[in-house]
Amino acid sequence: MAGRVDIVEVGPRDGLQNEKGAIDTPSKLRLIEQLTQAGLRRIEATAFVSPKWVPQMADHDAVMRGIPKRPDVFYSALVPNEKGAQAAIQAGAQALAVFASASETFARRNTNCTIAESIQRFVPVLALADAAGLPVRGYVSCATDCPYEGEIAPDAVLTIARLLRQIGCNEIAVADTLGRGTPARVRAMLQTVLSDVPAHSIACHFHDTGGVALENVDVALDLGVRIFDSAAGGLGGCPYAPGAAGNLRTGLLVQHLTGRGFDLGLDLDRLAVAEDFARQLQTSANAIYR
């Protein structure tokens, strides 16, 4: 299979947000630099969220400002509201990501509001991004399962994807937050979302608790999706999703996609260096849930 696939490296954000121990800012910057050197061109660097909610991302400003920006790399920031978007743009973020959920309970636990309220909070984020000329992706968490509500109906995912597109998100990242989606259920979910969202606007964000993330990648590839998230070293998890394991590991995804004929243009030796370092950070910091 030929053609282009984009990888969105989420290790510095999704990977590190869940680590309990302190990880210093220079180490985060070193990881981001190593990922850049490996050739990754979309890197979710940090989250401008409340430090009371996610202490590990409290140094978001120093991280975003500390990255030597390059014209060919998009360093993005996760933001929950206008306050976060303002700060991220001022710090030099080149793309933003907002995060909604297909589960009401998860929305409440993760962002202290209803799904509808979260969408309203994103409206000024999109306006700020538009004024700054930045792209915005919209996550739909719990796209197959919710840690509190169980299985999620595909229609609920489509509803949130539509809302995110209506307010201006250019990319929809459907997220298997818990990493428990089976290939059959991921296929059903994606087919439903694809009924109204073009494949080129969809990204898949798989955590890998169930060990079938690569099979889910194949399902998505077969349906035309060409953007995949992963984390160096397989770090990851969400403090508000107990039981969720790490994200699909970047090295594994790269190996798999290369085997399927995609040329990703990455330096595999340098990627291995970044993955080793990501694992060191993980070992030194004891994940909250694992």
Ligand code: HMG
């Ligand atoms: P809240 O407590 O309801 O909000 O939190 P608030 O407006 O009442 O503000 C409370 C305090 O937070 C105030 O400070 C605000 O200034 C401050 P205080 O006056 O008490 O000193 N605050 C902020 N500080 C920094 N940056 C901000 C910001 N906003 C308010 N942007 C809020 C609501 C949404 C802020 C909070 O719930 C929050 O930050 N949640 C983030 C949770 C989070 O980051 N979860 C992990 C990321 S999502 C994820 O991992 C899933 C994903 O990977 C996809 C998947 O796998 O599913 C993306």
Ligand code: MG
């Ligand atoms: Mg995630």
